[in-house]
Amino acid sequence: MKLTVHVNGASYTREVEPRLLLIHFLRDELRLTGSHWGCDTSNCGACVVWLDETPVKSCTVLAAMADGHRVRTVEGLGRGGDLDPVQQGFAQCHGLQCGFCTPGMMLTARWLLDRNPDPSPAEIREALSGQICRCTGYENIVRSVLWASKHEASMHAESMHAESMHAESGPEASRPEASGPEASGPEASGPEASGPEASGPEASGPEASKHAESGPEESGHEASKHAESGPGASGPEASGHGAAGREPWGAGGDDAAREVPA
């Protein structure tokens, strides 16, 4: 059967067996090997990716179920060369050892912080309770997520401060919050929302397309330009800033339109 899946902002059309699991579609067909496969009973979570706005265990999702939908993998965290604060947190706080569970953990953490920017350690543990780590004993994973939430809070506070400085210098300085219908992604993100895959050569096999092929699900350039930078979007470091001004990841928009506040 033929299907089209939008992964990290790029569209991939492939001919696959109906029984192909989403994890194998991502890993073997698209060569996005950042998501891993660790069990056969949907217990371990090494395969966690986003299907639309929800973390799912992609070992228990058929690729066919993702036809026409958006998928976000670890390769779609961060933007351009910049790391998502969750990724930074894991590196700063030793939230990973072997790295095998890490992509799934980070994607769930990202989802959590989008909805709960200031979680308690207990809330973090609850959110991650469907995923197994064999190396870290979870402590540093929790600290990594706390680091990311604090980092995003302080980035947001800085940009709110910059925003209020701007406001003194004229009305055009204040910009609308990203609030379009799709504005539910985690961060200020333009079309290459999720890193190089959306634009780099590895994002697309011969059939992959990030240009508007046709059809309403296409998540390339037709996506709204307004869905770009909320108040916190500022420069290369601002790779995430919590709930305010969240961008629909992979939704499109023109990155060049984002401005860096003075």
Place this chain on the structure above:
Amino acid sequence: MTAPAERRGGGDRGGGDQDGGRRGSSAYGPMPRKEDARFIRGKGTFVDDIALPGMLHGAVLRSPLPHARIISIDTAAAEAHPRVEAVITGRTLAARGLAWMPTLSADVQAVLATDKVRFQGQEVAFVVATDRYSARDALELISVEYEPLPAVIDAARALDPGAPVIRDDLAGQPDNHIFDWEAGDKAATDAIFTAADVVVAQDMLYPRTHPAPLETCGTVADMDPVSGRLTVWSTTQAPHAHRTLYALVTGLPEHKIRVVSPDIGGGFGNKVPIYPAYLCAIIGSIVTGRPVKWIEDRSENLMSTTFARDYHMHGEIAAAADGRILALRASVLADHGAFNATAQPSKFPAGFFHMFTGSYDLRAAHCAVTAVYTNKAPGGVAYSCSFRITEAVYLVERLVDLLAGELGTDPAELRMKNLLRPEQFPYTCPTGWEYDSGDYPQALQLAMDMAGYPELRREQAAKRERGEYMGIGISFFTEGVGAGPRKHMDILGLGMADGADLRVHPTGKAVLGVSCQTQGQGHETTFAQIVAAELGLSPDDVDVVHGDTDRTPFGLGTYGSRSTPVSGAAAAMVARKVRERAKIIAAAMLEVSPDDLTWADGRWQVRGDPEKARGIAEIAMAAHGALELPDGVEGHLNAETVYDPPNLTYPFGAYICVTDVDPGTGQVKVRRFIAVDDCGVRINPMIVEGQVHGGLADGVGMALMQVIAFDAAGNCLGGSFMDYLLPTSVECPSWELGETCTPSPHHPIGAKGIGESATVGSPPAVVNSVLDALAPFGIRHADMPLTPANVWSALQGRPLRTDLAVP
């Protein structure tokens, strides 16, 4: 001399700084890991990430029966499948003399079954197909006719007269007995027991568990038919040993074999052995002329790869009326599965179990181990066991608690009374181990202070009045790691010394080649820190090369917490060789005698004239240049070494676990866990703590939920994560860590290693805690795992036998 104790509780570690300024002696310390850059981007290269042109996929057909004769195997339908390239059976292998392979314990193991299958899950056939789904489809097209045989499942029945003989493939094997082994002085020990005031005895089981790294085992085998070179990418913790074994088993010349461990998603001993399917993939590649990938699924991993423990122990402790522990004795029935494939130094068939003397000043000890075959998967030494020290520590720490109960003494007080004193080190225990250094009472006191021990006991008493049950469990452990001196320790004849080589480029950047193999322990960072500290460089200036037998020196790999004690020592020593060579070159550059130079601030300086100095980078450039070198000094700035450790190292720790037990449901909640570890000098405290955290989770898991059980028919009941339960973030508390530091006197940088300490020390703390909670009910002992059902049954006076489904 012991460094002052330090408490390091929970709380935000904050971030390690970027490296700037961390060089030379300040290279030790918590810095973020160099390897993280790829993993946080999902750009690691694990075996299943590898895709080679023309690559095929393998799948294994496995026996559904634990013991059966093979009557026939019909592969015609599978071979006819349009996407199948090859089907290999035991008969195919037997024709090449490859149906059996040696194990790491001088036994043989079937690669693909020929005469019989001997455990449920055993490899029977190997299919090679164009894609992984077709390979699995083709398994169902293979038809095997079995004649079921009675199976030996209960190790206690394995030596019954008339028990089915599993290993009838071995000439002269009349029964299921593998070996008897003992250590210590039986006569002296028995005499003490006979005369002792107090003797406590207890049977206890360390059940069969499984390391279950998150990445399963796998390989990509690529035999190039033109060059005759075999490249094997594999989940192996010991790539060089695997290369040598492949040469011995296949007859391929060793210099044409390359083994590459890419990134490994956790090892924990599961990735030490060569598994049959690795060999099948190699043969598949030879037969098809194309690369063959084989990756097992989780059920295969749990059912057929090396399990851990399965020690049925009887322990006894003898004491004086005043609480002085005098002696220990133990007898063990060891279930090794269908083949003896335990991985440990060859002279120690029961591993280091005879360190069961523990952390106490004993007069005598004796242990005897009997190993048997059963119709289960082979293995036994795995899962961070430090070669059976997990079993040993569990035994002694449970016995000490039982003794405390018998005497009516507080278990902390009893331990404090009997712990070895600092002045007794180096200490030779009654079974011959020479513990290198330690201040045990300091560690226990720190743990008690961090826990608030007296307050906890008061809280416990108050709760008991109200019918609430909390427990406080202690475990004090001594580890023995860093195997080991090559004259005593070898695996299949390969001495356990590790090589290291170091090359400094003209611009002063260094490349260290090591033989050990990280599976998440952070060697790319810590080993760079070791070299940086010795040479006055930044860790960013040092690249660590590992995992590729073509690019690295020989060594025995990473398990048994041996990387820092052995390869870390090799790294320090090779860096010192480079530094000494650099001294002579610096002297030539400065036109002084080498004796006039002193190493300070990361440079060779003229004594008394510190402005006249040269750092490693400048020296390296000169060494590659036209500088006239003194006699006896070669150009460039390289060195190599093989480090043969003089002894093991002996990390230790004091752990305290607080649990709350619901007597109505049997549910156990781990409220707190305090862990004080002493691993000598810490290269990177952040990484050390991460290692401890991971091992503490193992303790919660093994004590409360993990077991690979079997039913009476021999069906494996732990074949998936729905049955083999592992702790998640919710079952684990926020670990509270402390440290003491007694450097190893014989290790070049005083480090001892830490990887397995917490897995060794934590299960007894949790079990002791739960049984402490249940003490008012008069329960002396219940075996792991202390699941709610097991706890509840113990409360009813009917403890379950946890390794079998039949009560």
